[in-house]
Amino acid sequence: xxxxxxxSGILLPVxxxxxxxxxxxxxxxxxxxxxxxxxxxxxxxxxxxxxIPGAPIPRNPHMAxxxxxxxxxxxxxxxxxxxxxxxxxxxxxxxxAKAGGLPGLCSTHNYARxxxxxxxxxxxxxxFTLRLIDPKTLNDLATFALPGRPSTVSAVTGLxxxxxxxxxxxxxxxxxxxxxxxxLADSNFHIRRFAHVRTAKxxxxxxxxxxxxxxxxxxxxxxxANPRPKGECDPITSVQPDxxxxxxxxxxxxxxxxxxPKNGRVKVIRLRGEQIxxxxxxxxxxxxxxxxxxxxxxxxxxxxKPKAVWxxxxxxxxxxxxxxxxxxxxxxxxxxxxxxxAITDNAEPRMNVLxxxxxxxxxxxxxxxxxxxxxxxxxxxxxxxxSLVVENxxxxxxxxxxxxxxxxxxxxxxxDITASGCRTVWTSKERSPSTVAKAxxxxxxxxxxxxxxxxxxxxxxxxxAIDFHTGRTAFKVLTGTGKLYDNNWAPVTLTPxxxxxxxxxxxxxxxxxx
Numbered sequence: 423x424x425x426x427x428x429x430s431g432i433l434l435p436v437x438x439x440x441x442x443x444x445x446x447x448x449x450x451x452x453x454x455x456x457x458x459x460x461x462x463x464x465x466x467x468x469x470x471x472x473x474i475p476g477a478p479i480p481r482n483p484h485m486a487x488x489x490x491x492x493x494x495x496x497x498x499x500x501x502x503x504x505x506x507x508x509x510x511x512x513x514x515x516x517x518x519a520k521a522g523g524l525p526g527l528c529s530t531h532n533y534a535r536x537x538x539x540x541x542x543x544x545x546x547x548x549x550f551t552l553r554l555i556d557p558k559t560l561n562d563l564a565t566f567a568l569p570g571r572p573s574t575v576s577a578v579t580g581l582x583x584x585x586x587x588x589x590x591x592x593x594x595x596x597x598x599x600x601x602x603x604x605x606l607a608d609s610n611f612h613i614r615r616f617a618h619v620r621t622a623k624x625x626x627x628x629x630x631x632x633x634x635x636x637x638x639x640x641x642x643x644x645x646x647a648n649p650r651p652k653g654e655c656d657p658i659t660s661v662q663p664d665x666x667x668x669x670x671x672x673x674x675x676x677x678x679x680x681x682x683p684k685n686g687r688v689k690v691i692r693l694r695g696e697q698i699x700x701x702x703x704x705x706x707x708x709x710x711x712x713x714x715x716x717x718x719x720x721x722x723x724x725x726x727k728p729k730a731v732w733x734x735x736x737x738x739x740x741x742x743x744x745x746x747x748x749x750x751x752x753x754x755x756x757x758x759x760x761x762x763x764a765i766t767d768n769a770e771p772r773m774n775v776l777x778x779x780x781x782x783x784x785x786x787x788x789x790x791x792x793x794x795x796x797x798x799x800x801x802x803x804x805x806x807x808x809s810l811v812v813e814n815x816x817x818x819x820x821x822x823x824x825x826x827x828x829x830x831x832x833x834x835x836x837x838d839i840t841a842s843g844c845r846t847v848w849t850s851k852e853r854s855p856s857t858v859a860k861a862x863x864x865x866x867x868x869x870x871x872x873x874x875x876x877x878x879x880x881x882x883x884x885x886x887a888i889d890f891h892t893g894r895t896a897f898k899v900l901t902g903t904g905k906l907y908d909n910n911w912a913p914v915t916l917t918p919x920x921x922x923x924x925x926x927x928x929x930x931x932x933x934x935x936x
Contacts, residue, residue, distance in 0.1 A: 452517040452928035455904015457880030465884075466897030468510040472866035474890050476807020477759050478504060482704060484663040486535065486598035492662065492701075493530045493595060493858065493913055494802050498757035499703040501804040507862040507869055507916040510887060510897035511935040517902065518560035519929040527910060528553070528925035529594040533917040534602040534618065539563065539625075540917070541604050541618065543593050544925070550592050552604060554618050554625055557917055560930055564618060566627040568593055569610040572643035572655055579649040583822070588699070588747040591657030591674060595701040599663070603630060607658040607671055609643075611635045613681060633681050638690050639673060660701040662709075668722050670709055672698045678711060680726045689727035693718075699747055700802075701754040703763070705780065710763045714738060714750025717765055719780060732783035736776060739768035745798035745815035745830065745856075752800035756810065762786070762839065764803055764810055773797045775812055775837050777844060787844035789837050792816065796831040800911070804861045804868065808839045809847070811861065811868055811890070818855040821908035821927055827879035830855040834870065836893060848893030852886055857924070858913030866890045869914045871924050872898070883907040885914070885922055885933045901931045 479488040482497035489495050489503040496502075519526070526546035534541055540555040550568040555561070573589040576582060596606035604616040615631040635658065642653025656675040663669050669681040676697055679690035696713035703710045708731060709720045715738060719731040742749045746768065753765045761780045766773050771794035777786045791797055792814045804811035817830040832853030837844050854870035861868045872886040884898040901907055906928030915923045921934040 450519045452519040452902060452906050452926065452931065453904075454902050455881060455906065457878065457882065458903045460878070461880060461882040461900060461903065463900045464513070464897065466510060466895060469865065469867055469887060469889070469896040471506060471509065471864055472891060474502075474806050474809070474861065474863045474866050476809075476863075479806075480706070482663060482665060484600055484665070484667045486532070486600065486602055489916070489918070490533045490535055490598060492532065492597040494701060494754055495860065497662065497704045498805070499701065499754045499802055500756060500806055501802055501858065502806045502861045502863050503916040504863055505916065505918045506865045506920050507867060507922050508885070508887070508899070508920060508933050508935050509865065510899065513899045513933055514936050515899065515901055515931065515933050516560060517929060517931045519906075526929050527912060527927055528930050529912050530596060531555070531915050531923055531925065531930070532598050533557070533915075534598060535918070536602045537618065539618065540923070541598060541602075542925075542930070543568075543596055543606065545592070550609070552593075552606070552616060552627060554627065555930070557919060557921065557932075560932060563625040564627055566616065568606075568608050571609045572645070572657065575644035575646055575649050579644070589657065590659045590699045590747070595660035597662055605661055605669065607661045609657060611639055611641045611658060613661055613669060613671065631683065633686055633688070635671070635679070635688060638679060638688050639677060659699060662702060662704055664704045664709055664722065665706045666722070668726055670702070670704070670728070672702060672711060674699065676713060678720065678728045680722055680728060682726050687726060689722075689725060691728050697748060697750070700751070703755045703757045705757055708780065710755035710757065710780065712751050712753065712755050712765050714748050717751075717755065717763070717778065719763075719783060734778060734783045734785065736765070736767040737769040737774070739770050743768065743798040743816065745818050746800045752798065752815070754802040756803040756805035758805050758810075758839070759807060764805060766799055766803070766812060768798070771795050771797075773799065775803070775810060775844070777839055787839065789844045789846060791835050791837070791846070792833050793831070801856070801858045804859060806861065806863060810837045810839075811835070811859065812837065813854050813857075813859050813870065815856055821905055821910040824855070824908065826881060827876040829853045829873045829875045834859065834868065834888065836890070850888050850893045850895065852888060852895060854886070856911045857909050860914045860916055861890060862916060867896060869916070869922055871909050871914055881905060881907070883909075883926075885924065899933050901926075901933065907931070
């Protein structure tokens with residue numbers, strides 16, 4: 423998955439990391455664009471839960487429980503949840519826009535079970551902020567300012583919007599550990615661990631650990647004082663622990679490293695000539711990472727240094743397609759029961775879903791998806807049991823370039839892994855331009871964030887539930903109209919209270935059954 427920060431974030435720099443006390447900031451609803459009263463508020467009918475077959479996702483002992491651990495829900499990057507989402511029963515929509523100068527688009531939001539609060543990483547007008555959010559009111563209970571990204575400087579000084587629109591660093595790929603502490607790699611090349619605690623004055627974030635990686639990663643990055651440095655800048659894109667507790671991290675320019683949280687020891691290698699913009703997945707015996715050239719299986723040796731168990735190249739195509747951020751796979755590797763790992767390639771004229779054995783890297787199947795010349799994805803696959811769901815992002819680049827009333831080419835397909843290979847079970851025509859779609863295992867529903875093309879130019883955005891078993895659309899709930907409701911690569915996130923949350927350009931949108 424690629425999570426892209428709000429384009430208005432190129433306007434102003436962030437001045438260091440400061441702690442904001444826990445005074446709650448009231449939420450204001452996101453204003454709608456034209457046409458809200460001219461489009462249906464609800465389509466379809468309430469769904470009846472029908473569970474997806476398969477064994478539960480195992481819990482990484484160093485992360486929060488599956489469904490509450492990370493952008494992709496768990497250590498396997500399954501993008502599935504072990505609880506119900508909205509069923510479309512008299513749904514209500516709540517939204518919160520930026521209020522009091524607080525951040526807008528939330529690119530990652532995880533549910534802390536110990537406190538019942540949402541921990542989110544968000545951005546607005548140049549700031550990157552860790553937020554603690556009340557899931558009912560969407561009010562902020564505490565915030566912590568994070569360093570701004572160097573790409574913001576490059577975008578402004580070099581008049582290159584693509585520099586920031588293709589940057590996945592800054593902390594979006596963070597995770598909650600087993601104690602619900604947020605572990606995040608920021609743009610200042612630090613991995614920090616944040617606890618959220620309640621004091622006499624209210625909630626606040628507390629930094630419990632801080633590992634400085636500047637000795638191990640080139641960090642001569644653009645700043646407002648020095649926008650064109652001569653050295654190399656290699657931003658950290660993602661962090662996640664393996665089953666032994668080592669904190670793994672990857673960089674844009676192909677560095678793969680670990681931090682031993684007990685002694686702070688850092689080990690790193692480099693995949694030369696390759697880039698990494700996705701997150702990664704971990705199982706009991708290794709870590710799966712995809713670059714823009716190959717899929718890897720890694721393990722840490724006795725010293726903690728990453729060692730490649732195997733490397734498998736894939737068809738990376740000849741160009742960066744519309745709907746992708748680079749020339750390569752747009753997916754975080756997804757792990758499946760039976761020791762399997764799946765990604766997509768970037769082949770022409772159609773991309774393929776690829777499934778490999780984790781043990782030896784043998785490819786089990788290759789399935790082309792969507793129409794020739796109109797197939798690309800920059801989001802993780804949904805994976806559970808022996809099934810995968812892939813989304814088509816072809817035709818979408820960012821919310822600025824999407825014309826009024828337009829959408830992506832669209833489509834979601836379910837692929838099943840069989841004894842003889844893989845087969846396409848169904849293909850939905852729903853158009854989910856850029857969201858990280860998710861699935862509820864007990865509900866048997868896939869949740870996407872959709873937008874159909876309209877000749878009247880109205881941008882109508884819907885939380886859409888698709889039956890996992892049949893591919894039919896169960897129901898659609900209008901969240902709002904206009905550019906501010908574009909999710910711009912942010913995910914759908916389900917929480918145990920049955921709600922679905924979507925980060926959008928204007929703030930945060932929540933849909934729940936009344």
